[in-house]
Amino acid sequence: MAADKGAPQNRSVVQAQPNLESWPFVAVVQASHTPTTLTDPRLPDNPIIFANDAFVRLTGYGRDEILGRNCRFLGGPDTDREASNAVRNAVEEARAVSMTLLNYRKDGSPFWNQLHVSPIFDEVGMLAYFVGYQHDVTAQAEAERALRNARQELEERLAERERLILEIHHRVRNNLQTIVGLLNLEVGRGDPRLRQQFNLITQRIRVLGSIHEQLERFNQWTAIDFGRHLEETCGVLGTLFEERVAIRVDADPFMCDIQAAVPLGLIANELIAARIERIIRIGLAEHGTIQVVFRHRRQDDTIELAISDTGRGDGPMPSGEIFPAGDIVDVLVEQLGAELTVDPAAGWTVKLTVPRSALDLHSVEP
Secondary structure, eight states: OOSOOOOOTTOEEEOOOSOGGGOHHHHHHHTOSSOEEEEOTTSTTOOEEEEOHHHHHHHOOOHHHHTTSOGGGGOOTTSOHHHHHHHHHHHHTTOOEEEEEEEEOTTSOEEEEEEEEEEEEETTSOEEEEEEEEEEOHHHHHHHHHHHHHHHHHHHHHHHHHHHHHHHHHHHHHHHHHHHHHHHHHHHHSOHHHHHHHHHHHHHHHHHHHHHHHHHHTTOSSEEEHHHHHHHHHHHHHHHTTTTEEEEEEEOOEEEEHHHHHHHHHHHHHHHHHHHHHHHHHOOSTTEEEEEEEEEETTTTEEEEEEEESOOOSSOOOGGGTSOTTSHHHHHHHHHTOEEEEEGGGTSEEEEEEEGGGSOEEEOOO
């Protein structure tokens, strides 16, 4: 250890002591319950020159087995070499260091040692001693290790669960595509009077497939962005009827629990399909437009789906031209605990309002 290093501020400073037993610090530390050692860097290999009774009890070594040895004798086969090197480097640079090390008692039993080493300088700034404080933190270290192991096991189980869910969603989506294919075959060779019903069923299945596809695409296994799903559904419907109807979508991004997304998606599909059918049937516009607006109303914590069209005409409108009365919509609205209303003054706009209490929803900021 270099002897010409100046003493920086806040360093412990003592007078050189020819006799440790007469040094008050030693008398205080001897009675301490904190295992403490004192080493002399001026001697070869910085040996221990003092160890209190608490250190003797902690390590199981006799005092005569401790004095004259470097503190590294407490190391063993599983002691972290990098941590030991960090302590040695700090000692060589005469600076304080704290480190947790796996040490071993005389009987070979391991313990985790929270070690703190500080240099002590004499009155002229010369490095005189190092004082080392040890704390047995085995219980804490083992608890942390058990927690890490439990977390790792949990992460592995979650990863396996996600792989299983991925496979399930993948198979469900493939099965739905197969069903759509079979229905399309029936549409082509079946009774023309049944084609509309087949097409309706096919579109409902496509809605379910779209939900599973988004789950798989974005690696979200419990929720989907319903705003994105709504845009995709309207895109499909718009493509099917692009020569007669245009669909305009204005949707907030919004994460929706999968159990709520399915009925909500089916309701949206039914309401939009009913509007498409009405525009085509009444023929009031050569190219009608349907407006679909989806909002998260943060002020009252609800979501709102509003659907209107340009072909409203004059006078009262039968409910069947807005949405199929007594149909699947009624069942799904009741299932969600939602409210479905119609506003004649706003172009017979149909509005679905769902309270947060009915859904497990988490908003997504744009």
